[in-house]
Amino acid sequence: MARARAQVTDLVVVLPGIMGSRLADADGTAVWDLSGAALLRGLQTFGRSVTALRLPKDIGDGDPGDGVVPVGLMPDLHALPGIWHPVDGYTDLLRWLERHFTLSVADNLLTFPYDWRLSCRFNAERLKGRIDLELERWRASAPERREARVVFLCHSLGGLVARHYVERLGGHEITRRLITLGTPHQGSVQALADLVNGSRPAGPDLGAFARSLPSLHQLAPDYPCVTGPQGLAYARDLPGLPGVDAALLADAARFHADLRSAPPRSELHAIAGGGQPTPAIASYADDRLTLRPEPGAAGSGDGTVPLLAALPADASGEGCPVTESFTPYEQHGSLHHNRGVRDALRDLLGHTPPARRPEHPAAARLGVQAPAVLAAGDPYEVTVTAPDAQLRLTAELRPADGGRPTARALHPLGGGRYAAVFPPPQPGAYRLTVGPVTALGVVLVTSLTQRP
Structure with a gap:
């Protein structure tokens, strides 16, 4: 109802x-x-x-x-x-x-x-x-x-x-x-x-x-x-x-x-x-x-x-x-x-x-760093900080035009830091969503890539 x-x-x-x-x-x-x-x-x-x-x-x-x-x-x-x-x-x-x-x-x-x-x-x-x-x-x-x-x-x-x-x-x-x-x-x-x-x-x-x-x-x-x-x-x-x-x-x-x-x-x-x-x-x-x-x-x-x-x-x-x-x-x-x-x-x-x-909750206290603008040919690198070093996190890069998203698991770097690298995306606008594996979408980051 x-x-x-x-x-x-x-x-x-x-x-x-x-x-x-x-x-x-x-x-x-x-x-x-x-x-x-x-x-x-x-x-x-x-x-x-x-x-x-x-x-x-x-x-x-x-x-x-x-x-x-x-x-x-x-x-x-x-x-x-x-x-x-x-x-x-x-x-x-x-x-x-x-x-x-x-x-x-x-x-x-x-x-x-x-x-x-x-x-x-x-x-x-x-x-x-x-x-x-x-x-x-x-x-x-x-x-x-x-x-x-x-x-x-x-x-x-x-x-x-x-x-x-x-x-x-x-x-x-x-x-x-x-x-x-x-x-x-x-x-x-x-x-x-x-x-x-x-x-x-x-x-x-x-x-x-x-x-x-x-x-x-x-x-x-x-x-x-x-x-x-x-x-x-x-x-x-x-x-x-x-x-x-x-x-x-x-x-x-x-x-x-x-x-x-x-x-x-x-x-x-x-x-x-x-x-x-x-x-x-x-x-x-x-x-x-x-x-x-x-x-x-x-x-x-x-x-x-x-x-x-x-x-x-x-x-x-x-x-x-x-x-x-x-x-x-x-x-x-x-x-x-x-x-x-x-x-x-x-x-x-x-x-x-x-x-x-x-x-x-610790799983929601995520700080996300990702490029706002990405030059053609550069990989898309995402870094996340969290208060918990034992989280399972994933990042999803979704084209703004509704195309197929790409997901990557974030790898722990120690000290509550995590990272993931996406291959160079095609030119376009993208949304990046980062969150725990069980609840994707805690933090939403918008990002843009374009060919110069």
Whole structure:
């Protein structure tokens, strides 16, 4: 017998992360819509035509006037090598929400695609306009909905857009709670490395495009993260970093400072992935950043966003629970598919603070390291860390287009470390799933391989 759907009278709004919105030009022609099976064959074309999507210098919080508009969420695995890591799409999340709650897309379950190239402030203003209209419509649709409020469910960059609306544009007055999944509230050193180091060898050259994006600069770390003669320094205080627009980086610092100065007037739940090898600091030499984990906190993060940056700097912790119960062992790009995250969402969408859950069993506390982008001809190497040296683990590499998966047993290396090597995959997008032999699927890692 099917379980009854939980009653939700609020308006639930889903915001994706960077690259998570499909973009089209003024004629309706897709300019960013590469996911799943189409990802590989479209990346090189995108690399050749990306000049048209570059933003003008000194755009600030403005609209470039190029006719590009957001038209929906990315449905499947998507990535741009050199700009963030691969991310799974949002179709499955929306279907799960509709199955388990009295939510319906275009009714009280809204998606907010946005032009992810642009400033979070610009997109927050657009969000305000959309919410003003939609909440009025929803409240007027039935007497029991007159007191409805808004619940934001945000992945990654989407959390910064929603926070600016809630904390700086008056959105707290109608917001019940703001839920963020893997949002880099204090930035991510990975974004800084994408700017400084540029595209990886396996991808098209997107350096000039990346440097023009206010959004990518707003993802850069807002904490001391680059080692120098005087210790750790803010990136904005290091003149001459290549690949960085100094004006955009300075403005990003002001953006984060504005969020820090805003009083915490709405309930914020920051859910962050943990247990994955995650860079938190960097050293700079020979015009490149070399990423390293935070000293004493190896494996603390979701592979992209370290735990130290997953909670707002001014958060007391009372309204922003980032405890073991809310830090699933998961990679950044798949947090919205994680079963533990969805268990927490069941409670959060029911207007009740989530109950503390049991500690993760040893078999679930897996840290997975695998390449986000793989050059043609290279073997696909997977390394796993676990607290138990006696586990039987397996890894499954599955093509995103639904092709036949390949499985490999992970061999123990001693000290709770395991490894497996897959032969060089064919060009394409892949999902890697790692878990115990008896319960495959504890940790989901998305990864991309492509032929340069």
